[in-house]
Amino acid sequence: MLRFSAQCSQCLNSIGRTGMPPSIFVRSMAHDAAQKKRPSRLVLSNKVAFYGKKKRNADPYTIPGLNRRTANIPERILNSNKERAEKRTDAKANSKSKPPRPMKHMKMQQALAPVARTARNVAQGWIQSLDSFDDFELLPSVQQAIVEEALGSLETVAPTAVQKLAIPTLIGQHTGRRRGEATSRRSGVETYLIAAETGSGKTLAYSVPVIDAIKRQEMEEQELEQQERGENPSSTAAADTDLEIPVVETNALDGKPRAVIIVPTSELVAQVGDVIKSFGHVVKFRTTLVSRDIPPEIIRKRLLGRIVDVVVCTPHLLNSLTETNPALLSRCTHIVVDEADSLFDRSFSPVTTALIGQCANLKKLILCSATIPRSLDTRLRSLYPDMKRLVTPNLHVVPRRVQLQIVDVDNNLYHGDKQLACADTLYTIAKDGTEEGFIKKVIVFVNERETATGLAEYLRSKDIDAVAFTRDSLERKQTEILELFTGAKQDVAPDIVGRQRMKVMVTTDIASRGVDTKTVKNVVLFDKPQSSIDLIHRIGRTGRAGRRGRAVMLVDKRTNKGWVKDIKT
Numbered sequence: 001m002l003r004f005s006a007q008c009s010q011c012l013n014s015i016g017r018t019g020m021p022p023s024i025f026v027r028s029m030a031h032d033a034a035q036k037k038r039p040s041r042l043v044l045s046n047k048v049a050f051y052g053k054k055k056r057n058a059d060p061y062t063i064p065g066l067n068r069r070t071a072n073i074p075e076r077i078l079n080s081n082k083e084r085a086e087k088r089t090d091a092k093a094n095s096k097s098k099p100p101r102p103m104k105h106m107k108m109q110q111a112l113a114p115v116a117r118t119a120r121n122v123a124q125g126w127i128q129s130l131d132s133f134d135d136f137e138l139l140p141s142v143q144q145a146i147v148e149e150a151l152g153s154l155e156t157v158a159p160t161a162v163q164k165l166a167i168p169t170l171i172g173q174h175t176g177r178r179r180g181e182a183t184s185r186r187s188g189v190e191t192y193l194i195a196a197e198t199g200s201g202k203t204l205a206y207s208v209p210v211i212d213a214i215k216r217q218e219m220e221e222q223e224l225e226q227q228e229r230g231e232n233p234s235s236t237a238a239a240d241t242d243l244e245i246p247v248v249e250t251n252a253l254d255g256k257p258r259a260v261i262i263v264p265t266s267e268l269v270a271q272v273g274d275v276i277k278s279f280g281h282v283v284k285f286r287t288t289l290v291s292r293d294i295p296p297e298i299i300r301k302r303l304l305g306r307i308v309d310v311v312v313c314t315p316h317l318l319n320s321l322t323e324t325n326p327a328l329l330s331r332c333t334h335i336v337v338d339e340a341d342s343l344f345d346r347s348f349s350p351v352t353t354a355l356i357g358q359c360a361n362l363k364k365l366i367l368c369s370a371t372i373p374r375s376l377d378t379r380l381r382s383l384y385p386d387m388k389r390l391v392t393p394n395l396h397v398v399p400r401r402v403q404l405q406i407v408d409v410d411n412n413l414y415h416g417d418k419q420l421a422c423a424d425t426l427y428t429i430a431k432d433g434t435e436e437g438f439i440k441k442v443i444v445f446v447n448e449r450e451t452a453t454g455l456a457e458y459l460r461s462k463d464i465d466a467v468a469f470t471r472d473s474l475e476r477k478q479t480e481i482l483e484l485f486t487g488a489k490q491d492v493a494p495d496i497v498g499r500q501r502m503k504v505m506v507t508t509d510i511a512s513r514g515v516d517t518k519t520v521k522n523v524v525l526f527d528k529p530q531s532s533i534d535l536i537h538r539i540g541r542t543g544r545a546g547r548r549g550r551a552v553m554l555v556d557k558r559t560n561k562g563w564v565k566d567i568k569t
């Protein structure tokens, strides 16, 4: 409150001028100026919120918080509130321009660095210009082997997206770079990561350039030898198809492959080995498989007693071979690490990187995977900073041609009985009227081996032809089951009906990676996969090579609903 001074002529004047009654307290500027030297007792105190110790209980009007001239809010909170309000306004303004937030449960979609639009346009341009394998600058024998052997069962043969992307790059076609010319500033090794969706033909995408390269190496070496001997190379350099496997008297080259393909399981050694061997019928080179399914004495005989061009192997076995024969990888110029996300995880990584390190003459290192988890992405960036990424646009998505269905186990039909829900789903698949005239093949994925055995028994008790395929299965039985599920379609006798026309394999992740179950149309996910990566590999056993497929997921109250929603989206 302001008081006017009755002794001050200025105050009295101003009251007189405004006509205000003396009860209204006005302090004029002139009064302040006049009182400068001698402050009036009537000026408001700045210390109204302060009370001394003595006055604590003396006067109720001096209670802190009352009689304050500013709100009792600490400066720090006032500032943070202001900042938050500003951020909110900024976020609102930016929300329209920002891309939608990534799905929480599918974070790995962001794992690869985004490709610049211009780079994408350039790549798309030359991908579209390639319609056939003839457009690749490959050796004629390699071209012939693709059409006649590797994809001989198909009526029309055209490269898939990943093949269009990888083959010209790996043979240095569109870059105009000479074959074998190293680009890495650090190590002199060209490193590539091929990442494409499951069943997209990655095996051919890396094996064609590798076979082409080793065959060219062989031809160059032969030319050099002939020149050294003083022969005319042109007279003896027949078409490369006619080249015989060279007979070298010295055994200095024995067992030293030019290329090594590393895969995580012995099942994949057999599968990839078949693809590579199919080229050998036309291109003439030697392939050796190294896995636990092959007796050691046969491996030793095949590998160490003769010249070998390509070795397909599991990492631990190859490592043990290099321990007894340290020069084994000295001639190797090409290494492929298939299923790189497995082979660079914690358990395999030390062995894989050690094997790569042993190749003193390495020219190309090719890593290949259908899924690139963030951890792998980071590790690869630090291990191979100059690595080139050959990535298809549909990486990390469930293909559109695979229909995804969700079955709620807690509904009124099953009351939480998952095994019953699985059996009923299989009955429905058996009766859906598709694959007429053929045996239906269905894969059921579980997380634990024990569940696989138990579920297979239960399904058999319900008259469904189910087998468990786990690490515990007998070796002979494993081969039989795999052959059935990876083989061609099988006709069914007309008198066999319903469920008996269906074969079911109950398995764990052992059959989820790389296994080419191309004639499987239905996959059932009995257990929720441990991660989105496992999900993609499991669903990827159907809908391969552009075919249609169906994946049925059993969900119950323990399944994370957000996860299911993200996958559906």
Ligand SMILES: Nc1ncnc2c1ncn2[C@@H]1O[C@H](COP(=O)(O)OP(=O)(O)OP(=O)(O)O)[C@@H](O)[C@H]1O
Pocket (backbone or CB within 6 Å): 150, 151, 154, 157, 158, 159, 160, 163, 196, 197, 198, 199, 200, 201, 202, 203, 204, 369, 370, 513, 514, 515, 516, 518, 540, 544, 545
């Ligand atoms: N150009 C092509 N045209 C038609 N089919 C092809 C072509 N290339 C490969 N295939 C077929 O596609 C199937 C899947 O190929 P492949 O096993 O190489 O897939 P992938 O990408 O390695 O799958 P995954 O990630 O599951 O290991 C094979 O049966 C193969 O014969």
